[in-house]
Amino acid sequence: MLKNYENSLKNDELSLKLRKSDRTLYATGVGCFGFAIWSLIRLILSVYTEFDGLKAWISNGLEEFIQETAKTANGPLEAEVLKAIYFGSLFVVGLVFLTIFLLALLFQVYIGICACKEATGKKKKYLYILFAFILFAFYSLNSAGYAREISHMIYGLNLDAMGINEMEGTAKLLVDLMDNALDEFASLLLSLTSAVIALELIVNSIKVKVLRKKMAGGIVNEH
């Protein structure tokens, strides 16, 4: 009964490619958005779990600041004034860091949302592709940095293994190195994944634009 309709199913090569690219673009857009949210969660969790450490770091920092200022100052400065200067500076630095962090977050969110909108045919955008390039470059360099760190650690491990009978506390050193290496490896994986997502997003957003132009121009490949 639907014989005539069957012929109008969009199963030409162009349509298939476009559907595949649309879905990949959408998935990478969600991935980008997801990584941004993950960064925020990671920050919150880090502050929450390391809160005591953070407090200790701030108070140690204050002591050091007072001591260093005392050495270099021309005359005695009141502790309250020094405290105010220290915490004021910390606040400014913190604010700058947070601002940069939030901007980076919004950067990724913008890329993700634009990619999803492009994939669903809602809006045509171009700026997000440039931003995605920047993101890809950033994560690629980041990954290279982590890889370098890991290779240093492995190199360090080898040297320690060679002198294992002679050095004290080698076992602890090895365990520390392994722990750090694992941390770095996890960071490398995340960074690589983000780079791949950004790359896939760029490739598929370009593909989608090209294919849509072809379809609009009426170029259909028979299959």
Place this chain on the structure above:
Amino acid sequence: MNTDFHYYATYSAAVFAGYSHVEACDICYSAQFVDLCSKTFLASIKGPRSAATSQLSVELVEQKTDILGLQDITRIWASFHFLPYDLHAEKKHCSRAYKNKYRLICNSNGKLVIDTVNLAKNKSLQAVGIAMHVLADTWAHKYFAGTPSLVINNTDKHFYEIIPDGDGYKERQLKFSHNPGAKDDPENGIYVNTLYQTSEKTVMNLGHGRAGHLPDYSFIRYKFLPAWGEYREVLKDNPSDYIHAFAQLVYAMQYLRGERETFELETYAWDTIEPYREEIETLLEKRQTDDAADWKALGEKLSGETIPDFDIDRYKEEYKSAEKDQKNNTFLGKFILGALAQKSMVTGKIYKSGNPVAGVSVDYDKNGFAGIKDYIKLIEYSAEGGEHE
């Protein structure tokens, strides 16, 4: 398919094929019972749980999806509700694991349909009913597989109903909700389906869960992108499929009654149903989620008798109170044997095709009993002179 087709339409088809009212009642009861014979029910009558032909939602929720659990699920669903179309289907550039699931995709007029119908030849009416259920479902459940698999059974938002509009058709994108308590709303194009889960083997990805009840509604035509389709649109024309299913049921039952010499694929009893074809087509096109009343009216018109409402407990006492050596002669006993035979046949075919998804199958004639308790009942019955394979 739902009760409307498995019970009332199968009754009508049985009458068309020449069965008496009583025989048609036994057949249609068995056909419908396939959807309800769960391990829970079998436990309540102290029957063999391996004869289960379906799984309730509560059973599926608790079902493990490790290797053995998946094999258990696949044995049930592939044997009775999603009969595989081509166990040797080829697909390029895919893993063995993917191909094994791809080969379980259901479609009508596959070779296993012949095996299913022939298995019921010269057997009980209950076996006939089971075969008719399986046959009917090959039409409704096309394009889905009876094993939990995201990469085979998933669908997405690209789901459009095709609605007749004058000489042509118009498309309407369907919306899905995941509230299992909500009802489908055909007027507004909102249907309930299972929740999307990224896990490959979750029961949410079993069969046509991701398409909700759409395959079971006779009125609907739609196009969608099945996960296995490599982004190709697939068209499902339920009114056409259902009338073909009905005509094939009649043809199959004419064969089983001995009116036809062979059962062949792509063959239908159009001539038999011709006087009522228009009425049936109108019934199938009615935009309603339950055609039971209409099918019942047709069946009663054909036979001149009243079709009793389906009652899951109708034959329970008979089975429970029967002596152990008489249980196989009760209604449920015959159904159980038919179900085991069907499950054994399909599982065996899947295994022999080199596909382990439904588990290991042992050829008892060649290799002897190998510790699989599922089919002891069949062996015992055969040993007593019973005629199941």
